[in-house]
Amino acid sequence: MTQQWPARTAGGPVNATVPVPGSKSITNRALVLAAIADAPSVLRAPLRSRDTLLMAEALRALGARIEDGPDGSWLVRPGELRGSARVDCGLAGTVMRFLPPVAALAAGEVVFDGDEQARVRPMGTVLGALRALGADVDGDALPFTLRGAGGLPGGEVVIDASASSQFVSGLLLSGARYDKGVVVAHEGEPVPSLPHIEMTVAMLREAGVVVDDSGRDTWRVEPGPVAGREWDVEPDLSNATPFLAAAAVTGGEVLVPGWPAATTQAGDAIRGILAEMGCSVELGADGLRVRGGELRGVDLDLHDVGELTPTVVALAVFASGPTVLRGIAHLRGHETDRLAALVAEVNGLGGDAEETEDGLLIRPRALRGGTWRAYADHRMATAGAIVGLRVPGVEVDDIGTTSKTIPDFPGMWAAMLGQR
């Protein structure tokens, strides 16, 4: 059921401290690594939202035991991987790209499906790669069935990962458990979202897996055990960006506690972006503090950090000059075609946004109220909330979609505004 939501205008500077739940990307990697490990693991402060609950449910169906710890943690006990399972991917890229490589290790049939919108997200590369590595799987999109043989020969595979870094991450995460390990070589246009592959490599190494990423566009994972361990999940920095943006567009000040001093999360790039747009940005022991000022238009290549695009667009509509965003053609295959969706919604409120071949051009113009459609995309919904802080009468047509990666966005937003 969709949930219409009148966005609240800020009426003044937003000043708040906003603790942000755990990272989707770290939580779902840690869950996969824990489920294929040789000993139990603990995930501390994991994200519990639709994408991670679907991942946990799918891994349970494949044989892992995942239980709630007393302090909100997850305790994961790996089990013999088995088939006769159904995996609901929802609209989660991490579930649909990271789990087929795990299912190839299970004995028996695993049926994958997801939301209607998930059926058009690019998948063929992962499935083709698994076939090349020895798996029995038909099709090149959801829904599909993989008949696991209880193991996979593995070896070398050449793929075109220009549509999603998750194709690479998925193969690497399970690769140590394949007989020959895995070598993934990319050929094609540049791979987007490289920090996410760096996160995968870093987490594999933390789990004791030997990974060689020294070659350009080539990643080698040696066969061997994956260690069980304790994973501390950082706050989700991409999900922090709408709250930081609230300070930016209202001239207020928002502190996100627990911002890591060093991280592989792509969302960390928001610090540089907000500074370039004219905000004051301070990373200190208490977290990341952003103070809004007069916003400037910017010319940015977001190829590495595409998931920040909806937030950046919601900032750019209030800037003093135009903004050009480049390197994000792959966003057409995200939760929705984000380039088309952002243009339609900005222009629907009287704005001036235009699609380019690989991005967007935004010329700021006075906006009016109206419906901001979310397209089942959590980041479209949060972008509408940001715009609504300055534009009276904005209604997000489905705020419930934020639960993909944030358990209670409306509550967090109201709490932030209540602190003004």
Ligand SMILES: O=C(O)C1=C[C@@H](OP(=O)(O)O)[C@@H](O)[C@H](O)C1
């Ligand atoms: O591996 C991950 O956790 C992610 C990789 C990126 O995907 P793409 O490479 O498809 O952009 C990113 O946009 C997504 O939100 C999360």
Ligand SMILES: C=C(OP(=O)(O)O)C(=O)O
């Ligand atoms: C692209 C995103 O998600 P997914 O993990 O579903 O690809 C995103 O969260 O912006």
